[in-house]
Amino acid sequence: MDSESSLRERLTDVGVDLVTSEGSTSLGLREIARRAGVSHGAPRRYFPTHHALLSAIARRGFEDLGARFTAAVTDMASPRAQLQAAARAYVGYALECRGMFELMFRHDLLDSEKHASDGARLRESTLPLFDHFVALVARCRAERDSAYPGGPGVPAPPPPVTAAALWSNLHGIAQLWTWGSLQLALDAEPPGGAPHGDQLDRLVAAVLDAHLGPVSA
Template sequence: MEDESSLRERLIDVGVELVTTEGSASLGLREIARRAGVSHGAPRRYFPTHHALLSAIARRGFEDLGARFAAAIADTASPRAQLRAIARVYVGYALEYRGMFELMFRHDLLDSDKHMSDGPRLREATLPLFERVVVLVAQCRAERDTAHADGPAATGPPPPVTAAALWASLHGIAQLWAWGSLRLALDAEPTGGAPRGDQVDQVDQLVAAALDAHLGPVDS
């Protein structure tokens, strides 16, 4: 007989598969229960509300994104190169896994305490990823100050503010590309999913431009 923790994880697994293959609109409680092979009331034993189950599914998305961040920077030395790798992963994830990305940043899940089942609130799942970017921004600034030690002291907002602005820019690139606005502005052919061919280069250029805008050009 399946224990309760295994069934709880299976419900989340089914939700992850559904949102990945069919989008966030597919995450009905009855459909998740049906695909998990349990009665439609069974999920209530583990998740007090539908939103609690959705939050658990979205938390898996943040865990996956964090693992992708770690893999992307594993063999990357400089803070600037690590930031670029993370930025590319973030935008790429957003474009390839649209359903999960939308779920991860649903305001009603992020800005809610009452739908918790266990563990930290969903919005707190974003903090380790953000804190990693803050550290890298601070390291980039320190390296730049060291390289220009004979010049005037660098000025700018504190690293958390710069990191937040960079995050907002990357999120905007992903959303506007997915919605078609950036593709239209850059005269890129529409695609049904992640960018392909020349569009990959265009997205990379947008990511590089965002980094330059918030951190300064690499050779400055």
Template sequence: MADESSLRERLIDVGVDLVLQEGSASVGLREIARRAGVSHGAPRRYFPTHRALLSAIARRGFEDLGARFEVAVAGAASATPRGRLEALARAYVAYALERRGMFELMFRHDLLDSAPEASDQPRLRESTLPLFGQITDLVARCRSERDAAERDGASHGAVAPLPAVAAAALWANLHGIAQLWAWGSLQLAVNEAELGNGAAGGHVDGDGQRDRLIAAVLDAHLGPVTA
């Protein structure tokens, strides 16, 4: 039984490597079998369909992203909720750019909405819920702090969206930054002098440019940071 489990994990390992090196279009049961050194029919004992195989690989991606979220939050443990949220946002965009093939695979609708590989496993889309939950929780905390700071001020009249709605919009913005940056579209759309130069005229590298965009997204959804 241990050998069976080990082979299944090895097949997924090979699939992950293929996605990272060549993109998800290169992933097939026969190619994975060849690279794993097993018969062509062996993967079908664990993955009856190509979609089941891709879902298992994508699940690894969510596990990896979740681990990066943990590291980001731990590194910003002493920061404000806003600071921790910014750390998560940076980790998300960085992952998307470093692991483009996996990132695209993870959010394929046909995989997210497909039936689980086995009856005792959740749908792939449920792998996104803990990550989204962290973002929603931090948005709510940011809101709470801001409300406390403005408690003695006049009401602005506008009703803020629920934290989950604001978190979904923020997530969509981060996803868009990642995709548009990877395509080079943001760099074309935004004047480099506006995106890349510091206040003192110094050049800001790609990481710094993306950090500015992330900060702008947080300002748009949570309001600017006030002293």
């Protein structure tokens, strides 16, 4: 790795450490440069804007989340089990890595071509995530239809629409739990932490049942 690539990686590494330990509001350009051991103007040589550096940091989050998806579904045989494992990994990541998760879905980064230092907008990093959910939804539908020919008699939305609704529901669970709203509504404990494993499993299962029907349907 040449010195320029090495410094780019170091700046990104520092940003990942910062957002993980101190949240997305800690990602000032001067602080990243200071912790990387370079002058405050040095990052500009490698990232045209502050948001370009933030986008590079957020891409690391998508890489991490993608790896967690892969690990979560490895031993799951059925599409429904894989989708439930992926959904649980998504919400679990959101609650465990709150600062990074917040950064990953900032619209000002996702929508801005001028902030893409490598020519790719951060938005493109979300597509494999969404496509993964769409593919699993389609496979769940195919498995259900083969098991129950004729189906429920009501046309289902296209897989991308169902996947979008499911994704939104999972994102909402993570956000509402972070705010404490779900704990209040469900009288759940702990009030300030992540849900217990069985709580999270029940919430994720309810989301899948709502959008795909119960397993026994």
